[in-house]
Amino acid sequence: MELTFLGTSCMVPTKERNVQAIFLSYKGKGILIDCGEGTQRQMDIAGINRNKVDMILVTHWHGDHVGGIIGLLQTISDKENPPKIQIFGPIGTKKKVNHLLNSVIFEKSNLNLDICELNPKKIEVFKETKDYYIQCAPMNHTIPCIAYSFIEKNIRKINLSKAKKLGLKEGHLLGKLQKGISVNFNDKKIFSKEISSIKKGKKVSFIFDTSINENCYSLAENSDVLVSEAVYLPSLKEKADKYKHLTTQDVGLIANKANVKKLIITHFSQRYKSTDVLEKDVKTYFSDSKCAFDFMKLRI
């Protein structure tokens, strides 16, 4: 799994930072977490093929999180056989995407869109494949807002040298053992756990635009990586509360309490000309913290 940070500024783009978008690449699939204005160009610079986007997870409909959706759809619709794109977002997402499509003129009959609205009351799984599932949870922002966790499923790994010792070769018996099913071989029962071990799947959580709330902890719990907005330093806590955003202190506390392994903060107020001060502060609450920058890549 790899994350590419395509925009790390809050509200307005700066010379160094574009507005919010993160590209998650997993086994040839591409998931955008938000798609702020200019995301297409950021993808170009980062060397990400726009046609690799299978899914867009919209956290909420503030402009800095969604301003690039229509441009991206236009580019993708220009293809002969555009890939299917699923767009997930909070209540109102269908109407908003249709407004966007009606606001411009382009050949959209080619578009293969699947728009799904989410209205979680607590943490819910809304997407599951054989490899992973995605959870969502409601946040507490000035408009409906959703946080997401991408969770890779655990996989069972066969110890091939152990299998060889038992005389087991590739084939349907190994396939069954791989699935956790015990098999009979040479008049002996072989239990899957004898020759295999579980490789734990990775979890990455994305928390954007919210004041601190219980769902932040439960969604982020035991994440390998927590990516979170941290718009302000604690000195601007009043502002953070008013606009329902997190401070570096809030995020550090979430990371601590949720037992995450690594914290990446992003979505910084443009008032901070350097993120050194934010990174220094967040590290006082959670040591394995880092400030994201545009085009930063992270392998998980």
Ligand SMILES: [Zn+2]
């Ligand atoms: Zn925002």
Ligand SMILES: [Zn+2]
């Ligand atoms: Zn917002």
